[in-house]
């Protein structure tokens with residue numbers, strides 16, 4: 001004999017918005033595009049935080065390119081390749097963040113005059129190759145912590161933003177891991 005609970009659907013219809021309401025809501029505010037009724041009410045806070053991450057990514061692109069151009073000597077060749085690869089990946093992160101800011105109805109702030117003040121990470125040039133790698137590791141650790149915090153804040157309220165941030169976070173963790181390994185095996189200055 002089937003039990004009463006097994007026969008019940010997992011969720012009653014009352015848990016979901018009825019079709020007529022869904023249709024009516026979608027017709028309102030069509031200028032907001034993908035931003036619909038149940039989006040987090042603190043969307044502006046999320047957009048502001050995404051803009052801080054956007055500034056961070058651009059500062060990281062610029063710092064990695066500076067390191068790429070100024071690292072010299074035969075020893076530095078494989079490390080230069082890392083600098084360039086990371087610069088390209090940070091640039092791709094910046095693209096994703098800017099696109100999401102626009103989708104959420106915000107404006108991506110790319111004003112170079114205020115970039116370093118708005119960025120979490122610093123633009124540290126580093127005197128030696130080892131300094132550069134150390135500064136890059138620190139910047140990656142800053143990014144990891146900031147992304148973890150933002151992911152926790154967004155939670156399940158905006159899955160698209162969260163999934164994007166999780167993808168970026170995984171790459172920042174890889175970057176930090178590579179530089180930690182490099183520093184651990186470092187010979188000389």
Ligand SMILES: [Fe+2]
Pocket residue numbers: 057060089090093143168172
């Ligand atoms: Fe990044």
Ligand SMILES: [Fe+2]
Pocket residue numbers: 060086090140143171172175
């Ligand atoms: Fe990174």
